[in-house]
Amino acid sequence: MTGFGRGQASSEAATVTVEVRSVNKRHLDVSVRGPRGLGEREMAIQQTIKDRFDRGQFRVSVDVDTHADTLIPLSPERAQAVATTLRSLRDAAGIDAPVTLDQVLDVAHRFLDDASTPTARSFAEPVWTAIEHALSDALDGLHTMRADEGAALLNDLTAQLDALTEHLTVVEKRAPVRVDEAQDLLRARLSDLLSDERLDRDRLETEIAVLADKLDVHEECVRLQSHIRQFREALSDDAPAGRRLKFIMQEMLREVNTIGAKANDATISEHAVQMKELIEQLREQIRNVE
Secondary structure, eight states, X not given: OOEEEEEEEEOSSEEEEEEEEEEOOSSEEEXXXXXXXXXXXXHHHHHHHHHHOSSEEEEEEEEEEEOGGGSOOOOHHHHHHHXXXXXXXXXXXXXXXXXXXXXXXXXXXXXXXXXTOGGGGOOOHHHHHHHHHHHHHHHHHHHHHHXXXXXXXHHHHHHHHHHHHHHHHHHHHHHHHHHHHHHHHHHHXXXXXXXOTTSOHHHHHHHHHHHHHHHOOHHHHHHHHHHHXXXXXXXXXXXXXXXXHHHHHHHHHHHHHHHHHXXXXXXXXXXXXXXXXXXXXXXHHHTTOO
């Protein structure tokens, strides 16, 4: 499901803002974008999301506003080299603005050589604590949004199941009547032939019974009712049910197709088509279910 969450936390070292966006996806996919200082901690951020969610595409944005006095110390020589480079770029671009210390520090720490400064890709522990708090708040907000969307989705799926049940009820009432009508019609057509003593009446009755069995969709209706019940139970389960719902939906469609093919009746066929349309709507919606 789609969602968005934003969290912010501060420490003596930095102010951290974390934003998390999620969209629908069959599997779980997490990517993290942030300053170079995240380094290996990106794995921890990804794992935090995997511990809370099972499906979806998550995009995490981490912004760290590090306080100047917590930055990795720079040598005067390196600061002077960076300032000179910035002035050259400024002049080449025709920009009439002074080069500030903040700009020098920002550029220097973004492009530090890892070989000479191995800590360039790591933040102090207080910064990580702030990131963890901000991430937790962002995921809480995202979860709330997804929960609201889930509630609306549940109402829609339930309404579709109710409509599906109504059509199935009509089919269940019509099916035995259709069988009786088919038997009566066949007997009427054979009435003249039955007067011929050379015909085996028991055999004809057997054929009529076989025809009735071919038209009977009682078993399919019972199985479809069971699938609808299982679908409802899966919706009320707290555990992720997306894959289970997809399987049940496929079985529901199988039974409806069989009902439409066997019935050979305009009324039942019409309701079978309506049920197939509802199941297709269910198929589209459960793509959003975790």
